[in-house]
Amino acid sequence: xxxxxxxxxxxxxxxxxxxxxxxxxxxxxxxxxxxxxxxxxxxxxxxxxxxxxxxxxxxxxxxxxxxxxxxxxxxxxxxxxxxxxxxxxxxxxxxxxxxxxxxxxxxxxxxxxxxxxxxxxxxxxxxxxxxxxxxxxxxxxxxxxxxxxxxxxxxxxxxxxxxxxxxxxxxxxxxxxxxxxxxxxxxxxxxxxxxxxxxxxxxxxxxxxxxxxxxxxxxxx
Numbered sequence: 776x777x778x779x780x781x782x783x784x785x786x787x788x789x790x791x792x793x794x795x796x797x798x799x800x801x802x803x804x805x806x807x808x809x810x811x812x813x814x815x816x817x818x819x820x821x822x823x824x825x826x827x828x829x830x831x832x833x834x835x836x837x838x839x840x841x842x843x844x845x846x847x848x849x850x851x852x853x854x855x856x857x858x859x860x861x862x863x864x865x866x867x868x869x870x871x872x873x874x875x876x877x878x879x880x881x882x883x884x885x886x887x888x889x890x891x892x893x894x895x896x897x898x899x900x901x902x903x904x905x906x907x908x909x910x911x912x913x914x915x916x917x918x919x920x921x922x923x924x925x926x927x928x929x930x931x932x933x934x935x936x937x938x939x940x941x942x943x944x945x946x947x948x949x950x951x952x953x954x955x956x957x958x959x960x961x962x963x964x965x966x967x968x969x970x971x972x973x974x975x976x977x978x979x980x981x982x983x984x985x986x987x988x989x990x991x992x993x994x995x996x
């Protein structure tokens with residue numbers, strides 16, 4: 776059961792996360808506050824010290840985080856248009872770059888090196904590692920789907936991965952051979968095996984950038 780009184784509205788395209796804080800604290804990504812009650816205070820800090828700042832910069836997250844505390848309504852929204860999901864954490868959750876929106880203040884947030892098995896993964900090389908017991912709020916580009924695996928396996932495109940729980944075996948590699956990558960439009964994929972949850976987003980922001988780039992004005996040399 777969540778420790779917060781919250782609701783997610785305007786799903787799934789332009790989701791807004793609304794809290795009714797009752798003398799509570801919550802950690803959020805900087806720039807995510809949409810509006811809040813004047814009785815709520817905000818404190819910006821570099822969580823985890825210098826090392827934490829460096830790790831968050833590597834994973835592509837903001838080097839600072841906001842801690843909001845008080846009573847009243849607080850509304851948050853992600854940078855991209857898309858959905859928001861609530862995850863009741865009791866253990867470890869791994870999130871891809873840009874997926875973290877907010878969490879309980881007592882949770883540990885770190886960066887995990889994916890190892891050589893994700894060496895060619897770009898941003899997939901590093902993942903945000905969230906540990907403890909509490910609430911985590913994830914954001915996505917597009918709608919969010921929560922997939923439950925029960926001693927099963929699934930292949931997820933790298934650009935569509937949002938987060939996954941610990942206990943799942945995973946690896947990052949190419950789907951098919953070179954011909955499939957060049958002609959089929961598919962690139963790097965995660966393969967998950969075991970029991971746990973995988974969160975995916977229905978849109979890929981890298982694919983969207985590739986789609987609109989031919990229509991952008993060309994800079995003169």
